[in-house]
Amino acid sequence: MNFLNGITLLLVYQLVGEVTVRLLSLPIPGPVLGMVMLFLTLMIRGATPEPLENASSALLSHLSLLFVPAGVGMMSHFGRIADEWLPITLALFLSTIITMVATAGIMQVTSRWFARPENAGGQRDE
Amino acid sequence: MNEPVIRDIWVYLSTSPLLGLTITLVAYGLAYRLYLKSNSSPLANPVVTSVAMLIALLMLTGTSYEEYFEGGQFVHFLLGPATVALAVPLYQQFSRLRQLWLPVSISLVCGVVIAAGSSIGLAWLLGGSTEIQMSLAPKSATAPVAMGISETIGGIPSLTAVLVVATGIVGAVLGTKLFEWMRITDDSVKGIAMGVAAHGIGTARAFQVSSQMGAFSGLAMALSAFATALIVPWLVDLLGI
Numbered sequence: 171m172n173f174l175n176g177i178t179l180l181l182v183y184q185l186v187g188e189v190t191v192r193l194l195s196l197p198i199p200g201p202v203l204g205m206v207m208l209f210l211t212l213m214i215r216g217a218t219p220e221p222l223e224n225a226s227s228a229l230l231s232h233l234s235l236l237f238v239p240a241g242v243g244m245m246s247h248f249g250r251i252a253d254e255w256l257p258i259t260l261a262l263f264l265s266t267i268i269t270m271v272a273t274a275g276i277m278q279v280t281s282r283w284f285a286r287p288e289n290a291g292g293q294r295d296e
Numbered sequence: 297m298n299e300p301v302i303r304d305i306w307v308y309l310s311t312s313p314l315l316g317l318t319i320t321l322v323a324y325g326l327a328y329r330l331y332l333k334s335n336s337s338p339l340a341n342p343v344v345t346s347v348a349m350l351i352a353l354l355m356l357t358g359t360s361y362e363e364y365f366e367g368g369q370f371v372h373f374l375l376g377p378a379t380v381a382l383a384v385p386l387y388q389q390f391s392r393l394r395q396l397w398l399p400v401s402i403s404l405v406c407g408v409v410i411a412a413g414s415s416i417g418l419a420w421l422l423g424g425s426t427e428i429q430m431s432l433a434p435k436s437a438t439a440p441v442a443m444g445i446s447e448t449i450g451g452i453p454s455l456t457a458v459l460v461v462a463t464g465i466v467g468a469v470l471g472t473k474l475f476e477w478m479r480i481t482d483d484s485v486k487g488i489a490m491g492v493a494a495h496g497i498g499t500a501r502a503f504q505v506s507s508q509m510g511a512f513s514g515l516a517m518a519l520s521a522f523a524t525a526l527i528v529p530w531l532v533d534l535l536g537i
Contacts, residue, residue: 180377187380197448198525199441201379205518208383218384226381229374230514234343234500235324236375239368240439241347241461243454245354246361250455257424261432262459265415266466266493269436270474273407274489278480280399 176225183208310359316367323349336504338469343461343497375440378496382518389511392484400488404516407492408523411436412531431455433532435463437524438495438517445525449532460495467494468501487512492520 187204190196196203212218229236244251251258309315327346334340354364365372386393393400415432424432430451434442439460446456471494475486483506490498491513499517503510 177377180380183380183383184376197529198522199379199444201376201440202518202521202525204376204380205383205386206522208380209386212383212387213390218387223384226384229378229381230385230499230503230510232324232500233378233496233503234341235321235346236371236378237343237439237461237464237497238320238324238346238350239365239372240457241343242350242354242364242368243361244347244458244461245351247452247455247458250452251458254424254428257419257422257428258432258459260422261415261418261424262435262462263466265411265418265432266436266463267470267474268414269407269411270467270471270489270493271478272410273403273492274475274478274480274485276406277399277403277485277488278478278482280402281396281482281485284396284398 172221173224173228174221176219176221176223179219179222180204180208180225180229183211310363311366313367313370316364317370318367319350319353319364320346320368320371323353338472338501341465341468341497341501343468344465347461375438375496379438379440379518379521382514385507385511385514386518389508389515392508392512393515396484400516400519403488404492404519404523405527407489407516408436408520408527409531411493412524412528416532416535426450427452430532432459434524434528435459436493436495437521437528441521441525445528449529461497464494464497467498471498471501472505483509484512487514488516491516491518495520 183204184201187202187207188200191198191200191203323346324342327342327349330345331337331340331342350364354361412433415435416429419429419432427450430449431446433449433451434445434456437445437460439457442456442460443453446453467490471486471490475489480486486505487502487509490502490509495517499510499513502513
């Protein structure tokens, strides 16, 4: 029952998200809005209910599994991928590396810039 | 005498979702065991091995993707509630996040623009068609989001789903090596980069490193899904494609 309540809660938020996105024709996907709404709810409540905690950690601990059916979809695109394999593979590979390195670099530099004065607030006299 | 029976069973199985769903779970179970056996080597990423096993099996038995997806859709569907579930680690890491909101926002917006810009630019340089460029553009966002964006900007949503998975795998396999090479030790930095570049598959990998890296990666994945949906269509417009 516990786990079921958690899953139900997640589905309710997803449903509300999907409906809202369609009603207001927002440019974001329903589950993303559902996530924002759940986040705001947790902020207001100030605690995570146990069933929700269990359901979400169960789903997130095997997140990779959920991508498998989409990955198998590769088989219906073999032709397309074979035709343009060079731009597809190289652009995908390089762009992923560039994005990872650039984002890590920017985060590293900016968190030093902005986090320090705040953390060292009391020791400014040094 | 036996053959018609087997054929009947096969006809039943190939039209019911049971087989597609079961082989997905069995393949992933085997792939996950292999991954643990390899001492969690990122090269044995369970998504890669299970997708390879399933494609081989479907091709050998002459089963179409549509038939397989009758069952696979149940697993695929859970991507929705899993996206909502990201609110939980996000909430639990919120105090850390609040301290870092400015660097996180800057890295996130830059990361999303770089991810889309570099994939469009590289595909264009290498002679890829507009359709391919558009299918690649949202590849760093999580699957359901990326597919929606791909559709609005003129890509092929189902091809985007495949590219999203491939991107996640590249990120998950190379991420930790890249961070080592860049001498980055801070889990929040690693998590943000992983989530922005390699969405859920990267996040799954990040959770294996540490729960803090996982939470930051989940946060970055969630926020970049949001940012990608807002930025990429606008960026494509700006580039005049």
